[in-house]
Amino acid sequence: MQQVLELLKEKLGVALQEHHLTPLLDAYCFHKKVPEAIAFFDMLRASSITPTIFTAQPLVEVLQDSISAIDQAYSLLEERASHSKPVDLALFNTVVKASVKFGDLQRAVGTYKAAATMNVAPNIDTYNILLTGCIAAEHSELGERLLAEMRAAGLNPDERTYERLVILALTQPSYEAAFFYLEEMKGFSYQPSPQVYEALASKCAFAKDARANLVLQEMEESGYKPTGYLRRLVETKGEVVPDRTAGSTDGATAVMVDEKRKAFRRGTMHEMIDKLKEERSEQG
Numbered sequence: 350m351q352q353v354l355e356l357l358k359e360k361l362g363v364a365l366q367e368h369h370l371t372p373l374l375d376a377y378c379f380h381k382k383v384p385e386a387i388a389f390f391d392m393l394r395a396s397s398i399t400p401t402i403f404t405a406q407p408l409v410e411v412l413q414d415s416i417s418a419i420d421q422a423y424s425l426l427e428e429r430a431s432h433s434k435p436v437d438l439a440l441f442n443t444v445v446k447a448s449v450k451f452g453d454l455q456r457a458v459g460t461y462k463a464a465a466t467m468n469v470a471p472n473i474d475t476y477n478i479l480l481t482g483c484i485a486a487e488h489s490e491l492g493e494r495l496l497a498e499m500r501a502a503g504l505n506p507d508e509r510t511y512e513r514l515v516i517l518a519l520t521q522p523s524y525e526a527a528f529f530y531l532e533e534m535k536g537f538s539y540q541p542s543p544q545v546y547e548a549l550a551s552k553c554a555f556a557k558d559a560r561a562n563l564v565l566q567e568m569e570e571s572g573y574k575p576t577g578y579l580r581r582l583v584e585t586k587g588e589v590v591p592d593r594t595a596g597s598t599d600g601a602t603a604v605m606v607d608e609k610r611k612a613f614r615r616g617t618m619h620e621m622i623d624k625l626k627e628e629r630s631e632q633g
Contacts, residue, residue: 371404378407383418386411387425390437400439402446402474412447416456419447423460430467441469442478449482457482458491473504480513487520508539515545519552527552528560543573550579555587 370393377386386408393400402409412418422444426436441464448457457479464471476499483492496506496514506514511534518527527549534541546568553561561583565575 370398371407374404375407378411381411381418383408383411383421384425387422387440390440394435394437400437402439402442402478405439405443408440408443409446409450412443413450416451416453419444419451419453419456422447426467427463436467436469438469438472438475441467442472442474445475446478449478449485452485454479454482454486454488454491471499471502473499473507473510476504477507477509477513480510480517484513484517484520487517489517489521489526492517508534511537511539512542512545515541516548519548524552524556540571543568546571546573547576547579550575550583551587554582554585557586561586 370389373392374386374389377389390400390405393404408422412422422440426440426444430436441460445457445460448454448460461471461475461479464475476495479495480492483489483495492514496510499506499510511530514530515527515534518524518530531541531545531549546564550561550564550568552558553564565579565583568575
C-alpha cells in the first residue's frame with residue numbers, strides 16, 4: 350500500500366488527500382496494529398492533511414473494547430511527548446473517546462488532565478466526548494466542571510455541547526438546568542434536535558411536570574413530528590408506554606415490548622433516547 354502511495358505522489362504527481370491514505374489506517378486497525386496506526390497520523394501531517402476524530406474512528410473501534418489497547422495507545426502518546434515528538438490532537442481525542450466508549454470515565458478524564466504534559470490543547474471535540482461520558486455515568490457535577498474549564502480555555506459551547514448539557518441535566522432528579530441550557534442554546538441560534546425535545550418531554554412526563562405539553566408544542570412548532578410513544582407518554586404523564594403490538598400472540602414480541610416498557614420506566618436518559626430513536630426510525 351505504501352508503495353502505491355509513493356507512486357501516486359512521486360511518479361504521477363498526485364496530491365495525496367485523506368481518502369488516498371485512510372485505507373492504510375483501515376488495514377492497520379483490521380490487524381490491530383496500534384503503533385503503526387498511531388504512526389499513520391505522521392503521514393497525514395506530512396501530506397498537509399489535518400486529521401479529525403472522525404479520521405481516527407477506525408482506531409477508536411480497535412481501542413474501545415480493551416483496556417490494554419487503550420493503555421497501549423496512551424503509553425505510545427506519552428512516549429512521543431517524552432521525546433519531544435508532537436502528539437496529534439486527533440489521537441489524543443481517540444484515547445479519550447475509546448475510554449468513554451469502554452465505560453471508563455475516570456480513565457477518560459485522566460487522559461484529559463494529561464493534556465498539558467503531552468503539549469496538547471483540548472478542543473471542543475474533547476469536551477463533547479467527555480460530556481457524553483458524563484451522560485452515561487449520570488455525573489452532572491463533573492459535566493459542570495468540564496463546562497467551566499472549557500470556557501476558561503476560551504472555548505464556547507457548540508450545538509453538540511448544548512445538546513449534551515441538556516441531556517446531562519435530565520439524568521438528575523432536579524433538572525431545571527435542562528431548561529436553562531435549552532434557552533441558552535436557542536439564544537445562540539442553535540436549533541435543538543428532535544431527540545433533545547423528546548428527552549425533555551419524556552423526563553417531564555415521568556416527573557408529572559406539566560411543562561411536558563409545552564415542550565411537545567415547541568417541538569411541533571420547530572417542525573418535528575413527535576413519535577407515537579412520546580405523545581402517549583405525555584398524555585399519560587409517564588404512566589403508560591403504549592404497545593403497538595398489543596394483542597400479539599408472538600412470545601418473542603411480547604418479551605421485547607416488556608423490555609421496552611421496563612427501559613422507559615427506569616427513566617435513565619440514555620435509555621429513553623435509544624428507545625425514542627428506535628421508534629422514530631420505525632416510523633421512517
